[in-house]
Amino acid sequence: MNLLAAFAAGLACWVLLGPDRARRLSEPGAAVLRGDARRLRLVAPGLAVAVGGVVGWLVGGAAGAAIAVATVLPGVTAVVVWRHHRKRADAEIQAKEVLGACQLLAGLLRVGHVPAAALRTAAQDAPILAEAAASLQIGGPVGSVLRRQGATEGRSGLVELGVAWDVAERTGASLTATLDALAERLAARQAVRNVVAAELSAPRATGRLLAVLPVAGVLLGYSFGGDPLSFLGGSLPGQLSLVVGVALGCAGVFWTERIADAGSG
Secondary structure (H helix, E strand, O other): OHHHHHHHHHHHHHHHHHHHHHHOOOOOOOOOHHHHHHOOOOOHHHHHHHHHHHHHHHHHHHHHHHHHHHHHHHHHHHHHHHHHHHHHHHHHHHHHHHHHHHHHHHHHHHHOHHHHHHHHHHHOOOOOHHHHHHHOOOOOHHHHHHHHHHHHHHHHHHHHHHHHHHHHHHHHHHHHHHHHHHHHHHHHHHHHHHHHHHHHHHHHHHHHHHHHHHHHHHHHHHHHHHHHHHHHHOOOOOOOOOOHHHHHHHHHHHHHHHHHHHOOO
């Protein structure tokens, strides 16, 4: 049965992580493949649980299915939450890079650089501006490149930078004051995000702690001389209790994350 649980958990992780790997491999390709990967990631958790349950049923009947589902569900939850946190952390890194690039560009403009020279110089220390600088080098549009890059999560500041660049190109207006204001605005947003993230760290940790309390309950049952696992795996009411309890615990983790995300929104 332990082998079954390990197999089911491994299958869940493979199903969940496989689409992301496929997305990375097809990064230079068409957006259709990336859209298919996103849709697959949406159904992958349920698919992993269903496959684990079927495998458990084939190997150990109702008890095997209950144990497999109760094993796969926490694994799926952990992987989904980890992926979500990684995505949020990546967006935070991107936002900081955009802020640094805007501050650097604004500083170069303040000391007298023209916008084109400032962009080329800033791109040497801020790789996030490298594509826009390359477009400028060949006479391409800078603003549209920045706006396209700004569609990526965490890079929304590049959209404002691209708009400001286009306005300056069309009207001849100075970019210095606009970029100073943009850099200040992005810095203020970053400060707010830092405060909110710090305030929400405790609720997130509490939600995860509550999710593992049932394990402590099982151990407590053994300390009282009982045999909780025999009941949970050896009878239909116990199997139902096991699956429902684990499902509710995982739902609580997702709900806590959703509330925290709404608060940081």
